[in-house]
Amino acid sequence: MTTDPTTETTHAAQETGRAGTRVDTATARVQVDLDAIRANVAELDRRAGDANVLAVVKADAYGHGLVPCARAAIAGGATWLGTAQLGEALALRAAGISAPLLTWLTVPGSDFAAAVNEDVDLSASAPWGLAAIAEGARRVGKPARVHLCVDSGLGREGAYGQGWTELVGAALRHQAEGHLRVVGIWSHFAYADAPQHPTVQRQQERFEEAVAEAERAGIRPEVRHLANSAAVLTNPSAAYDLVRPGLAVYGLSPVPDVGAPAAFGLTPAMTLEADVALVKRVPAGQGVSYGHTYVTSEPTTLALVPMGYGDGIPRAAGNAGPVLIGGQRRTVSGRVCMDQFTVDVGAEVRVSAGDRVVLFGPGTSGEPTAQDWAAAVDTISYEIVTRVGARVPRVYAGSVAP
CATH class of the missing domain: 3.20.20.10 (Alanine racemase)
Known part of the structure; x- marks a missing residue:
């Protein structure tokens, strides 16, 4: 029987992540093309x-x-x-x-x-x-x-x-x-x-x-x-x-001032994503995360993303890091914690626990890129992709067996 190599590759990765974590119990994952x-x-x-x-x-x-x-x-x-x-x-x-x-x-x-x-x-x-x-x-x-x-x-x-x-x-x-x-x-x-x-x-x-x-x-x-x-x-x-x-x-550009990946015929291979852990309504004036560096300006909805600096998300991304959630680009709200961060998704956006949040990817579907994150925290895309921690499992797709 002939098997689809893409399915077989992804299934193999779903059994065990890079650090031995089962992907089906993980709250976040790296998709590698x-x-x-x-x-x-x-x-x-x-x-x-x-x-x-x-x-x-x-x-x-x-x-x-x-x-x-x-x-x-x-x-x-x-x-x-x-x-x-x-x-x-x-x-x-x-x-x-x-x-x-x-x-x-x-x-x-x-x-x-x-x-x-x-x-x-x-x-x-x-x-x-x-x-x-x-x-x-x-x-x-x-x-x-x-x-x-x-x-x-x-x-x-x-x-x-x-x-x-x-x-x-x-x-x-x-x-x-x-x-x-x-x-x-x-x-x-x-x-x-x-x-x-x-x-x-x-x-x-x-x-x-x-x-x-x-x-x-x-x-x-x-x-x-x-x-x-x-x-x-x-x-x-x-x-x-x-x-x-x-x-x-x-697939990342080492010369972003000269050209983006597509200008050189390159495609970013990594997508970093997580599942929303909690959604709740809060009133205007509510401080968010440690130190209350972000305070809501009106009644709104907060979404909790179960990733933090323990996973390689820069702590400096507080009030700066971009994400795609509920079909819209939003920004991390307040400080990034060891295991989680919060996003103010607004009063009208419908987001539920379990929804997918994309931190970065190729950028072809409206999501931020690793270069966007690098610009947000004043670093380089090399650091953004290499710092993603070992407890975030890697899931492989494609025709090349892992």
């Missing part, structure tokens, strides 16, 4: 030209769910995956995902042997990292695959200035001993979301100088990579051999 992720990656692949796509699935795939989104990204044409933390890379391997995989944020004591054993590429920014990776490789009995990170101007990860020369020299020594192979050189932009900023060109120049220095010393990288989501969308010259989109994989 895996087909949107697949289509977004296909669009990013098209824009990358001859470069391959490394889909960044760090931070539980930006809050969307690590393994299901990794599979959707591969279905869309990503040939690599990337995580910041080694634990997530190992989780992908444990799930049976065999695609080339890079992880870049390790500390002394990280399990480099496990990474080498599972064919996870590792990044190194300092000689100590190379030594630790080499020791892990020696224990496993096969060479590690290493990407050298150069600080081209971000002032964060990567070897800076003379440190790059020292890192290259150390890599060559470990490579000669047979414990590792340098397969990549990479860096990261500071201002890719401002394409005309002068640092963008300067960082590209510094990156190319660093690659040339390494090649003169005898390193032959398989891939050079610099471009993040913003650069993939706005700066084709930074594609090199591999691009590393993150936010754009999930």
